[in-house]
Each structure stands twice: as structure tokens, then as C-alpha cells.
Amino acid sequence: MIRVTLPPHLRKLAQVDGEVQLDVDGPVTQGSVLDALETRYPMLRGTIRDHVTHRRRAFVRFFACGEDLSHELPDSPLPDAVATGAQPFMIVGAIAGG
Amino acid sequence: MSGVRVLVGTRKGAFILTSDAKRERWDISGPHFAGWEIYHLKGSPADPNRLYASQTSGWFGQIIQRSDDGGKTWHQPGTPPGEPTTTPEGMPKGESNKFVYDTSPETGKPLTTHQWYDGTPHPWEFKRVWHLEPSLTDPDTVYAGVEDAALFRSADGGKSWQEISGLRGHGSGPHWQPGAGGMCLHTILLDPKNSNRIFIAISSAGAFRTDDAGKTWQPINRGLHSLYIPNPTAEVGHCVHRIAMHRSRPSVLFMQKHWDVMRSDDAGDSWQEISGNLPTDFGFVIDVHAHEPNTVYVVPIKSDAEHFPVDGKLRVYRSRTGGNEWEELTKGLPQSDCYVNVLRDAMAVDSLDKCGIYFGTTGGQVYGSADAGDSWAPIVRDLPAVVSVEVQTLP
DSSP, rough: OEEOOOOOOHHHHHHHOOOOOOOOOOBBBBBHHHHHHHHGGGGGGTSSSSSTTTOOOOTTTEETTTTEEEEOTTBBBBHHHHTSSSSSEEEOOOOOOO | OOOEEEEETTEEEEEEEEEETTTTTTTTEEEEEETTTEEEEEETTTTTEEEEEEEEETTTEEEEEEETEEEEEETTTTOOOOOOOOSTTTTSGGGGGGOOOOTTTSSSSOOOEETTTTSSEEOOOOEEEEEEEEEEEEEEEEEEEEEEEEEEESSSSSOOEEEEEHTTSSSSSSGGOOOOBBBBBEEEEEEETTTOOOOEEEEEEEEEEETTTTTOOOOOOOTTTOSSSSSSTOSBBBBBEEEOOOOOOOOOEEEEEEEEEESSSSTTOOOEOOOTTTTTTTTEEEEEEOOTTEEEEEEEEEESSOOOOOGGGEEEEEEESSHHHHHHEEETTSSOOOOOOOOOBEEOOOOOOOEEEEEEEEEEEEEEESSSSOOEEEEEOOSSEEEEEEEEEEE
């Protein structure tokens, strides 16, 4: 079970409270977690990464285990602590005012 | 009893202001979509309960929202209200958020570049929907003007969007450039007498017209004069801020340009300046009285460098002669220390008798006049900065 945290705007859009828990088939990567997230919550498509290119939106960051994983390749394995559910995969809106 | 519903888009959410036909007491609902920029909301002329909203964010991109009950409840098209989002069957596909430029060889053309602020080539990148224009006859058909400038259309109530690629394929794209707000398609006028004719305007490219329902487009900028482009009378490159028409006379257009207030009597084929005695002819909004096709309203803004009213006095100007001769309307508007702006989509008129005029400011006020501009009163004073104002006249 993968744990994912969303920023407040996206929690509201997806109509969820607190963390999201997802089953991910196969390797646990940034891409596979986002695929699972968007399959379960299709209204989030386009809000975290581009609809077509799947490139991360500029003001969205990915954190886990105290590390910034925003610039990792989508196919890179996420830390074991994320894969086992011990730590959440955090989707964060960049601090940029507003 | 008839009434009005004013749809207000702000930097931090949407608000809906409703009143009976007297337009004295108002109910305020909102913020809807709190914390998001709501660039525009507009109701369908064919079904006043059908509303569309552009919800956008620099962080999370573009969302399209729809209401089928006059703004009481909203949903992303394809996600029926109340339906559990985790239901395997009937799961929405998130397509309503998807605006992808058409690059297919059959229907679209490979993207060109447009000009960046410094004149260098820049690739087309979708950013947001500035303006939603529902069809005059079909509630499920709606047009979207987007940044970077292009025109999209949905024929399924906003569930999916397709680019009307003939506009961007016009070929002049490499000469289009962004204004300060971005390179946006912000005005869409549907001709009520000719369903094949649409007018659009882009900052900074100018105005365009199609006479074949979007297949082909021609620039309609002859007579415009702009000192911020190398050739002041070029075919494209003009920073048109807004165009308005009266539905009884759709070949007569009124334009507020970056500088200059203009008029065309031949559907945009040529333009004449009608700034006349305005204290400044810079501004953003322009609109036409609902019952008097020759009565036009603008809100002069001091200059392109100083986006606030002249002398700190918020004044609407009205011409009853189709331009050139303007009278200032000040009753009920602040006449000292007022330094707000009125953005291009932030004025609307209702069709009651007398005609109501509404506009919103970047200071969060929405002013209304129930007597065609003779007197004004704030409906609300302290909203987030107002981006857009539309009004529906309800039966």
C-alpha cells in the first residue's frame, strides 16, 4: 500500500481527506504511483503533470523521506520506505506566493 | 418575477450575486472554488441554469467546472455531481481539463512559434482558459479562448475539447506576441444573425473573423494604429483589449484597444477611431447598452504604465452617439483616491428595462447601475481582485 499526500487544492478536487492509499502493481516509481493516482482520481489528470507529455508541472514538487525527488526520472524506483508504506510520497505545491 | 444573476470571477474564487429586477438587494454566494483563480464564468443563453467556469492555477493548471442548476452545485464535466469518484463504472476520464493543440496533418497544422516579449521565437504552450463563450442555441456547445492564444470548442458540455485549428493555422502566428497578461485569446463574439461568423481577439495579435464556422480566418485590423510594433499599421500584432457588439447589429463592432477606442461598421473590415473627448483612450473594458445599439460604455484608465483611473476618480464614460461624444458617469462612484483597475472581461450589461450595467475592479468592488449608468452603487466592496463579470437576465 502506497501512501500519497496531496496539497489542499488537489484534496478538494479529488474529494478526499487526509492521505490517499494506493495499490501499485509492479515497480514502485514516481510514474507508477502517479499512474495509479490518476486512475483512481481521474480529475487530477493534468494538475500534477502534463496530460500528454507527463512532464511534472513547474510548481509541483515531489518529496519523500526528507528528500526532494522532483527531478528524479519517472522510472526511478522510489525509496523502500515509500514502497512499503512506511513513509508517504508527498505531492507539494511549490512555495511561490499566491 | 424576473431578476439578474451576476457571475464574478476573482483571483481567489467565484462569487454569484443575485437580485430581483429592482436590483437593490443582493444575495451573495461564494467563494466557489476558493483559492483558485476564476478567469471567467458564463451562462448559456439557451439554458440559463447551465453555467461554465474556468478554474485555473499556476500550480495545478486548468480545470473546467460546470453547473446545471444556476450555480448551486458544480462538477467537472464528466463527473456528475454527487457521484462517488471511486466508482469503477462511469469513472470520469479527466478529459475536461485537457486542452491539447491540434497538430494533426489532417485537421491541424504543425505548431509554429510566436514571439516572446523580446521578439525571439517561442513555442506554443497551453496555460489557461481566459474566456468561455457558450453557444447561442445549444447549451452543450461552448467555445474557450486560451493562452497561448488559440480557440477551442466543446460539443459535449465541456467534457472534451478540440482546437479550432484554422485560427492558429492562419499563418501569422510567428508575428503574434504576448501582452503583459500573456498571449491570450480573450474575446469571442458569436454573430446572432450568422452562425458561421465568429469574431475573436488576441493580445497581442489583434482581431480575427471567420465566415465559415472556424475553418478559415482573416485578420480584421485595418485602421488600427499601434506604436509598440515595428509597423504601426501591420496586419497583425495589435493589442486589442476587448470588442463588443449589439446583437441587433452584429456588423457594428466597438473596440477598446491598448490605446484608442475604435468602431467598425463593416464587421471589422475597417476601423475608425472614436475616442473623441475621453480623458484618456487607454482602458480594457467596453460594452454596449442592451436596448440602444449606439450607446457604448468604457472605463478610461490613465495609461499603459499607470493602470488606474485618471486623477484617482473612477469614472464610466458613456456615448449615446456610437462614439466620439462621451459623457462622464460618476454618481455613486469614488471620486478621490481611487487607484483600481477594471480588467477586460469585467463589465457586463443586463437586458432589463432600464438596462443594468455592472463592472468589477481589481480592488474587489463590483459596482452596479440599474439606470443605464446614471447612478451606481457597490454590490460588494471587498472581494478578491475581480477578473471577470458576466450577468444573466433571468425570466
